Amino acid sequence: MAHHQCSCISRFPRCVGAVVLAAGRGERLGSGPKALLEVGGKPLLLHVLESVGSNSSVESVVVTAPHDLIADFQDLVDSVDQPIPVRVTPGGWTRQRSAQLGVGALPPEVDWAAITDVARPFTPRGTIDRLLEELRIAARAGRPDRHPCGIVPSLPLVDSLHLLGEEPFLGEPFDRSLLRAAQTPQMFNRRCVVDAYEAAVAGGLAFTDDAGMVRHFGGAVVAGQGDASNFKITYERDLELAEALYAHLSKVTPVGSSAHE
Numbered sequence: 001m002a003h004h005q006c007s008c009i010s011r012f013p014r015c016v017g018a019v020v021l022a023a024g025r026g027e028r029l030g031s032g033p034k035a036l037l038e039v040g041g042k043p044l045l046l047h048v049l050e051s052v053g054s055n056s057s058v059e060s061v062v063v064t065a066p067h068d069l070i071a072d073f074q075d076l077v078d079s080v081d082q083p084i085p086v087r088v089t090p091g092g093w094t095r096q097r098s099a100q101l102g103v104g105a106l107p108p109e110v111d112w113a114a115i116t117d118v119a120r121p122f123t124p125r126g127t128i129d130r131l132l133e134e135l136r137i138a139a140r141a142g143r144p145d146r147h148p149c150g151i152v153p154s155l156p157l158v159d160s161l162h163l164l165g166e167e168p169f170l171g172e173p174f175d176r177s178l179l180r181a182a183q184t185p186q187m188f189n190r191r192c193v194v195d196a197y198e199a200a201v202a203g204g205l206a207f208t209d210d211a212g213m214v215r216h217f218g219g220a221v222v223a224g225q226g227d228a229s230n231f232k233i234t235y236e237r238d239l240e241l242a243e244a245l246y247a248h249l250s251k252v253t254p255v256g257s258s259a260h261e
Contacts, residue, residue, distance in 0.1 A: 016055075016114055018128065022045055037233070061087070064090070114128045121233070131153065151222040195217070
């Protein structure tokens with residue numbers, strides 16, 4: 001499939017909407033939907049909504065949920081005061097489809113979308129605001145013909161990397177300085193990411209994250225600064241680590257205070 005340059009990459013964010021991907025069933029954890037799992041006695045969904053709501057640039061939020069749990073998710077969202085409007089909407093069978101549906105459910109005036117995972121309960125407060133500033137700096141410093149249409153928090157890898165040879169032997173070492181681990185929230189110009197979703201559907205292509213998809217179809221994506229605490233809960237050991245980190249943070253300072261930013 002031919003690549004195409006994003007037609008909207010020169011636009012700066014005016015109105016940001018956040019999409020929280022929470023439609024997953026959590027099969028690898030085996031404990032039901034991740035969004036309803038608790039860390040420190042509070043569901044992951046509420047942790048993430050607190051983080052998203054700490055950004056002054058975010059004006060609306062969409063949460064994608066399993067089709068049969070829409071009412072449960074909405075009740076959970078309504079059980080706490082939210083600084084910005086939150087809409088719960090059905091997700092899809094894949095992460096990519098849920099993200100596409102979530103972006104499509106944002107209000108029409110939203111021109112930039114920040115897409116994040118409900119499985120990242122410790123995303124630092126104000127992350128989206130900070131990524132916006134990094135995006136502006138990158139746009140000013142970049143080539144005039146290549147404005148970024150997205151930004152992704154990322155981390156350099158610390159482990160030594162090797163290609164896999166003939167099992168069970170390792171192959172050649174790989175230069176880890178060339179790689180970055182992508183986190184969320186990943187933020188894109190809405191028109192750019194919508195075009196990429198449509199192109200992926202048309203081509204029958206699936207991507208592990210939105211950054212890879214946007215980049216595949218010609219969009220320039222900035223490698224923003226990630227945070228080690230912003231890890232993703234995938235396995236049981238990750239949930240245990242999250243509980244330990246939450247307990248530590250709670251001892252250091254009250255949860256939700258500025259010390260967690």
